Amino acid sequence: MQQPSYAALAVGDALPPLAMPVISRTTLALYAGASGDHNPIHIDLDFARKAGMADVFAHGMLSAAYLGRLLTRWVPQQNIRSLGMRFIGITHLYSTVRCTGRIVEKFEAEGEQRLRVEISTANQYGETKIAGEAVIAI
Amino acid sequence: MFNRAMIGQALSAHEAVVERGRLRFFAKAIGETDPVYTDEAAAHAAGHTSLPVPPTFLFCLEMEQPDPFAWFSQVGIDIARILHGEQQFTYHAMAYAGDTLRFESRVADIYDKKGGALEFLVKETRVSNQHGRHIADLRSVLVQR
Numbered sequence: 001m002q003q004p005s006y007a008a009l010a011v012g013d014a015l016p017p018l019a020m021p022v023i024s025r026t027t028l029a030l031y032a033g034a035s036g037d038h039n040p041i042h043i044d045l046d047f048a049r050k051a052g053m054a055d056v057f058a059h060g061m062l063s064a065a066y067l068g069r070l071l072t073r074w075v076p077q078q079n080i081r082s083l084g085m086r087f088i089g090i091t092h093l094y095s096t097v098r099c100t101g102r103i104v105e106k107f108e109a110e111g112e113q114r115l116r117v118e119i120s121t122a123n124q125y126g127e128t129k130i131a132g133e134a135v136i137a138i
Numbered sequence: 139m140f141n142r143a144m145i146g147q148a149l150s151a152h153e154a155v156v157e158r159g160r161l162r163f164f165a166k167a168i169g170e171t172d173p174v175y176t177d178e179a180a181a182h183a184a185g186h187t188s189l190p191v192p193p194t195f196l197f198c199l200e201m202e203q204p205d206p207f208a209w210f211s212q213v214g215i216d217i218a219r220i221l222h223g224e225q226q227f228t229y230h231a232m233a234y235a236g237d238t239l240r241f242e243s244r245v246a247d248i249y250d251k252k253g254g255a256l257e258f259l260v261k262e263t264r265v266s267n268q269h270g271r272h273i274a275d276l277r278s279v280l281v282q283r
Contacts, residue, residue, distance in 0.1 A: 031168070033163065060225075072172065
């Protein structure tokens with residue numbers, strides 16, 4: 001992996017975005033199994049309807065994992081110092097999640113050069129579903 | 139109302155083994171294309187000792203216990219009304235396939251907003267590996283409507 005250099009990066013720079021394929025029922029079944037989150041609200045239409053939802057919907061932590069990928073395809077994972085997020089809205093079935101990020105601060109801490117990066121996920125209508133922040137050592 | 143006597147209280151600790159096949163399954167589920175997460179040779183070439191535990195998978199391992207919500211009743215959480223509001227990871231060292239990770243959780247805070255209409259619980263979890271090395275700290279904010 002070619003690592004970005006601290007000197008070459010500037011506040012306002014965007015990370016290469018990550019565009020995921022549409023979320024299908026298969027996506028949610030696989031994530032339920034792999035993550036160990038077996039909450040039926042994400043995989044069982046009958047359960048979701050009884051709970052008052054029109055359909056099953058995506059696990060928030062699935063989109064969180066996509067945000068993890070946004071970072072690890074940009075820098076090696078061992079450079080990630082922190083990753084935090086707020087869940088703002090439900091990511092529905094058939095959503096197309098797009099992850100984006102941009103550098104908001106360059107600073108030094110604990111003897112390292114670090115970047116603070118604002119990250120988010122949005123659906124195909126541009127509605128933000130998760131907003132977060134990561135700190136990266138460069 | 140959440141039981142505020144739980145503030146500062148430790149919740150049950152547990153250990154979870156990081157299984158290689160499970161990491162590959164997770165990689166498939168999140169559309170991972172970087173071979174570092176699925177191929178031992180690629181992981182070694184990138185300087186890792188085995189397949190890395192990806193950034194958010196620690197949350198999954200934290201839930202890897204017979205009943206991850208057993209403590210809800212101690213606090214007064216209703217699983218049908220609870221939402222995951224925020225999640226934070228602070229990383230100290232990498233974790234890998236083959237590791238046995240220990241998860242120690244505590245209730246860091248309980249508070250409410252809108253005159254009690256929304257109740258919040260903050261859970262903090264310290265993760266360490268089989269050598270006693272501090273791997274990460276997790277912080278979850280749960281919201282009950």
